[in-house]
Amino acid sequence: MEAIGQVLKEFRKEHGMTQKDLSAGICSQSVLSRIENDEEIPNIFVIKQLCHRLGITIDQLMLDFLPEELFLRKYFNKMFMYLRTGKYLEIQATLDYLDERQITHLDKDRQQVCFFKGVCAYFIDGNPEAALAHTLEGLDICVSKKYYGYFDSRILLLNFAGKMNSALGKVNEAQSYYNQSFELFQSMMADYSERSELSNLFVNYGTFLIKQERLDLAEKVVDIGLKWNRQQCSYYKLHELLELKIRMLEARDDLHSVIGYRKMLRALEKMKDL
Template identity: 80%
Template sequence: MEAIGQVLKEFRKEHGMTQKDLSQGICSQSVLSRIENNEEIPNIFVIQQLCHRLGITIDQLMVDFLPEEMFLRKYFNKMFMYLRMTKYLEIRATLEYLEERQMTHLDKDRQQMYFFKGVCSYFIDEDPETALEQIVDGLGICVSKKYHGYFDSRILLLSFAGKMSFVLGRFTDAQNYYSQSYEIFRSMMADYSERSELSNLFVNYGTFLVNQERLDLAEKVIDMGIKWNRQQCSYYKLRELIELKIRMLEAREELHSVISYRKMLRALEKIKDL
């Protein structure tokens, strides 16, 4: 039962609920916080009520403790690592391995599978149409009948759907997907403190807005992406974000600021070379 709080927290975030939403009428928010931080073991009556509000069974809550689920988490973490390293063939090989064993049972896992399938269709097969179809299939999955899954994989799916729509010249669809992913991120930002791959949202949406010459909104998106990277202490996609910032400033002819960001870019390259 050591990690039950972490599993409960993941389900809460998947359902787009705050601690106050979930705990109201069941226990105090401070008690739920201690449960999620594994500082307190809840009694069975509290667990039953929390699961009922989440629309899940106790069995679903406990599935993450099964050896198979722990095994699956390891492979998803590998695919995210391959994504950061642009090793798309390794992602496809991992997908095929998991599909052969029919190991994905939870909706959040199925969503991530569709995301990685779309990534492979685009970057390996150079087929944005199929990639978009796979991403849309992933977006059609909800984590429960009652709530939509506003969590990291949904943001990644929406952002990538925007990118594919842009590549296919469907600019209205691209804007719709991008704005949805951006608004979800803004509303849930405090809960996404460890998923550096979300930086793709800011690069994709920022590129779209700069190309559309919508520079005011582009600045907000790019600046939030740079801030996000700083909070993560991560360099993932930071170079691309700074390059986008420079493009935007050049379009505005803000040359003094361009010089400052070019210095920042050179400093970043030196750090990466160490």
């Protein structure tokens, strides 16, 4: 029960309610404050009334702490690890295993499954139409913003929808999805992300913009990607980002800067050989 207070607080904030709004006629504001700060364990009658006012069930409040949730988190983390290393067959095998267990009931989990199904459809089957269909299915799932990873999942889905539309030659649709993904990343919530896979956004969008000869915006996207990688101390997709940066510097004959970025690229390649 220790963490219930924090989850309750997140639901309250998501609904735009103050402690006074939520507690009125149920308990004192000070009691609610202690509950939210995990200083007091609420009785079941108080919890039931608070949930009713928030329009949620007690089950929704408790689901994050079930052993099943921890089990799923382990396998989703595995799939993200496989994504970083390009092991798409392993992702498919993990999806098959989870499908057999039939435990992906929550919307947030179903959304991530849609993303990975899209990845497999494209990188294993070479089918961008099927990949896009899975991705759009994931975007249609309504997930509570209170869930950790909500913004990450949506950014990944929007970015992949952009990539699939681009692969299908649907330039305007690709631009729209990439814009949405990039704008969501630039929102305040993206600052709290630690998911290195978001680097795919900068590589995919940057590559798309270069093909459209929109070099100024492409460089802005790539520069933000390079800055974010540094903040995360991440090397994922750094090689691709540096190559894109060099292409844009060469396009405007900034040879002095090219030399510096090529040195970074060589240093990165040496690190990979260690």
